[in-house]
Amino acid sequence: MLLINQRLDKLAAARVDFQSRGMLEGSCLLEASIWAVSNPTELPELPSQTETQAVDDTDGLLAILLDKEDDQDPAPQSAELAILNSVNHDLDESADGLDPSEKTDPERSADGAISERGHARTLEALGVEIGNQSFPLLVHHFLRRQLERRSHAEDHPPPPPHLPSKTRVYVHYSAMATYFAPSDPCGAGGMHREYIRATPSWRGGPARYDCAFLNVGDEPGIYGLDVVRIKLLFSFKYEHVLYPCALVHWYSRTSPQQDPLTGMWIVEPDFDEGSPVVLVVHIDTIFRAAHLIGVYPGQDFISEDLTLHDSLNYFRRFYINDLIDYHAYETLNPPVEDSDLD
Numbered sequence: 001m002l003l004i005n006q007r008l009d010k011l012a013a014a015r016v017d018f019q020s021r022g023m024l025e026g027s028c029l030l031e032a033s034i035w036a037v038s039n040p041t042e043l044p045e046l047p048s049q050t051e052t053q054a055v056d057d058t059d060g061l062l063a064i065l066l067d068k069e070d071d072q073d074p075a076p077q078s079a080e081l082a083i084l085n086s087v088n089h090d091l092d093e094s095a096d097g098l099d100p101s102e103k104t105d106p107e108r109s110a111d112g113a114i115s116e117r118g119h120a121r122t123l124e125a126l127g128v129e130i131g132n133q134s135f136p137l138l139v140h141h142f143l144r145r146q147l148e149r150r151s152h153a154e155d156h157p158p159p160p161p162h163l164p165s166k167t168r169v170y171v172h173y174s175a176m177a178t179y180f181a182p183s184d185p186c187g188a189g190g191m192h193r194e195y196i197r198a199t200p201s202w203r204g205g206p207a208r209y210d211c212a213f214l215n216v217g218d219e220p221g222i223y224g225l226d227v228v229r230i231k232l233l234f235s236f237k238y239e240h241v242l243y244p245c246a247l248v249h250w251y252s253r254t255s256p257q258q259d260p261l262t263g264m265w266i267v268e269p270d271f272d273e274g275s276p277v278v279l280v281v282h283i284d285t286i287f288r289a290a291h292l293i294g295v296y297p298g299q300d301f302i303s304e305d306l307t308l309h310d311s312l313n314y315f316r317r318f319y320i321n322d323l324i325d326y327h328a329y330e331t332l333n334p335p336v337e338d339s340d341l342d
Helices: 002-020 028-038 079-084 123-130 135-154 308-314 326-332
Strands: 086-088 169-172 174-180 191-199 211-215 225-238 241-253 266-269 278-282 286-290 292-294 318-320
Touching (some): 123 135, 123 169, 135 241, 135 278, 174 286, 191 225, 191 286, 211 241, 292 308
Antiparallel strands (some): 086 174, 169 225, 211 225, 241 266, 241 278, 266 318, 292 318
16 A cells, blocks of 8 residues: 555656646647657658548648638547648658659749749639639639638638739649558557649659548538549748648539448539539648549440549549548548437
8 A cells, every 4th residue: 555655646746747847738649740740751651552642832731720611610520630630841852753854853932842843833824724714713712711710710800812913823743641540550659641642744654633531520420521632732822821722623422321332432523514613722621632433334334445544534423432541441430429329
């Protein structure tokens, strides 16, 4: 009994000492996330089983709150996952998959982030380059939503956004997401790293535009996530604030229930009168990479000329593959609470 009391006294003294040093602030997961952001070269870059991996270029941007690109502002799917869903600047020159002999020299934007050469530097010109004349308007709507959120936090009306016509825009080919996934092969503190790419040429071959999950609510599983395809990664500054963004093509679930045959959710790309439904979102909304599998068209034959590079353009509907890793399965299939069974 005396030995037990002695050890309890030591533990109490240690707690007081740790608290005075600030060692008990936050959580172990937050500490692991901060370490991963501060030491990007020491966290092993593990191969992703999806070969579709996560987003770029903000010099250690830590996503404490995830934005939803609409009028609401819900909490992210998980507080700890939201804190750990950081997006870091990718310094690997081969990250876009280009051969060294074919890669154009990158340049640094005003904030120091590496951007790719050979692309338009204004909103209007970049919209023409990507074939989307409404691109400047989409960016304007995005900026207005960002300013409205800031005004709600600061309790004053936002000024009307005005982007000068010569606002510099920087294009990026990849981004790196770091999140907590201890069930999968991971680095220090259970942190996992993966890439999402939006590049016109992957490893000297065809273009590659990956899919990803976006946080859109605090509901569990797929109900708090949407699936998008990343069409462009870019950044710009407004009033000395850097806005790293993604132009995404939205996908919607075809049914409120999973497919009874496979147990997977099915999504399809959204179109409005034949035009893709696209939106500019903040890079912080990206949760992680998503892997889609085409739903085969019944009795119809698939073209023998179809390649893996064209699969996302060929099929009309897609299964959301929740078996790519443990983290994806646990995210899309959260455990059922006891109260839900009553």
